[in-house]
Amino acid sequence: MKAAVLQELEKISVEDVPEPVCGDNEAILKVESCAVCGSDIRIYHYGNDRVKPPAVIGHEISGRIVEAGKNVSRVSVGDRVALGADVPCGKCYWCTNGMGTNCKINYAIGYQFAGGFQEYMVLNQTTLDFGPVTPIPDHVGYDAACLAEPLACAINGLELANYSLGKSIAVIGLGPIGCMMLELSKLHGSTTVFAAQRSAGRMEMARPFRPDARFVLTSEEDLVETVMRETGGEGVDLVVTTAGSVKSHEDAVQIVRHRGYVNLFGGLKNQPKLELDSNLIHYKECFVMGSHGSLPRHHQKAVSLIAGDFVHAADYVSRTYPLSEINDAFAYHESRQGLKVVVKPGE
Numbered sequence: 554m555k556a557a558v559l560q561e562l563e564k565i566s567v568e569d570v571p572e573p574v575c576g577d578n579e580a581i582l583k584v585e586s587c588a589v590c591g592s593d594i595r596i597y598h599y600g601n602d603r604v605k606p607p608a609v610i611g612h613e614i615s616g617r618i619v620e621a622g623k624n625v626s627r628v629s630v631g632d633r634v635a636l637g638a639d640v641p642c643g644k645c646y647w648c649t650n651g652m653g654t655n656c657k658i659n660y661a662i663g664y665q666f667a668g669g670f671q672e673y674m675v676l677n678q679t680t681l682d683f684g685p686v687t688p689i690p691d692h693v694g695y696d697a698a699c700l701a702e703p704l705a706c707a708i709n710g711l712e713l714a715n716y717s718l719g720k721s722i723a724v725i726g727l728g729p730i731g732c733m734m735l736e737l738s739k740l741h742g743s744t745t746v747f748a749a750q751r752s753a754g755r756m757e758m759a760r761p762f763r764p765d766a767r768f769v770l771t772s773e774e775d776l777v778e779t780v781m782r783e784t785g786g787e788g789v790d791l792v793v794t795t796a797g798s799v800k801s802h803e804d805a806v807q808i809v810r811h812r813g814y815v816n817l818f819g820g821l822k823n824q825p826k827l828e829l830d831s832n833l834i835h836y837k838e839c840f841v842m843g844s845h846g847s848l849p850r851h852h853q854k855a856v857s858l859i860a861g862d863f864v865h866a867a868d869y870v871s872r873t874y875p876l877s878e879i880n881d882a883f884a885y886h887e888s889r890q891g892l893k894v895v896v897k898p899g900e
């Protein structure tokens with residue numbers, strides 16, 4: 554079978570490799586769709602402590618079970634499933650207390666476990682026992698279903714920030730996660746919604762996901778000034794920074810209202826530390842927090858929101874590529890011309 558193997562930094566080659574063998578406690582998934590994530594691109598350029606080349610990455614996955622070991626009851630041959638990325642170990646303090654995203658081991662598909670940029674992959678026992686393996690209804694396409702993974706992370710981010718009906722929100726950074734936040738804001742009945750983005754092209758791509766939001770092009774308009782003016786100096790209940798930039802994090806603390814939440818969702822790798830006026834947090838009594846990844850139950854919610862057409866996952870797919878053109882898929886992702894790029898190992 555074919556697999557896209559990360560050989561070393563900035564080198565992925567499509568190779569013929571042996572088909573995986575299914576153990577008694579394992580299952581084999583035929584990968585139909587695996588979307589490219591920003592973190593795949595970071596691994597490609599900079600590596601990751603949890604990825605040891607040669608390795609197969611890719612963690613936004615959907616496909617069909619083609620083999621199940623004799624002790625496996627969770628899935629059966631023929632099941633259509635989507636996978637999340639984070640796999641709780643199921644045994645540490647965090648996992649046994651329902652906080653698997655903080656698992657000490659922090660297993661993930663496409664990291665320690667081989668990922669989706671290959672024709673067939675193993676679902677190992679830990680994944681089947683504790684991981685995000687969610688059935689997808691027949692009417693949901695594989696390309697849409699694989700995007701349940703990033704959607705699950707967005708859902709976790711909103712849940713941890715105590716987002717609820719009718720709250721006002723500002724989303725800074727309108728990549729795919731930002732657009733998902735906009736769609737989720739509609740489901741929460743938010744009517745005051747700011748959507749901020751530096752580049753005009755990205756902003757236009759995001760507009761259809763929440764046309765009634767107040768879009769702020771931050772290269773031309775000052776976000777802090779705009780939000781404060783248009784909210785009567787109050788700010789918003791929740792600010793989510795999906796753009797991993799120091800400026801977006803600093804702005805977020807400025808525009809959150811008293812008792813509001815700031816979710817520093819976008820990581821800041823290799824960037825300077827924040828200049829944070831802690832007095833702002835002190836006097837606002839606001840909550841500055843972060844989130845990353847998701848739990849299996851978020852992944853289940855994500856699949857059901859996609860299946861119910863509450864989140865329009867298919868609309869995020871700008872292009873698809875066969876596995877043989879994975880390097881083109883990565884280049885297209887990096888060009889930022891589209892939202893999501895999906896690799897199709899079966900084509």
Ligand SMILES: [Zn+2]
Binds near residue numbers: 590591592613702
């Ligand atoms: Zn991802």
Ligand SMILES: [Zn+2]
Binds near residue numbers: 644649
């Ligand atoms: Zn754990």
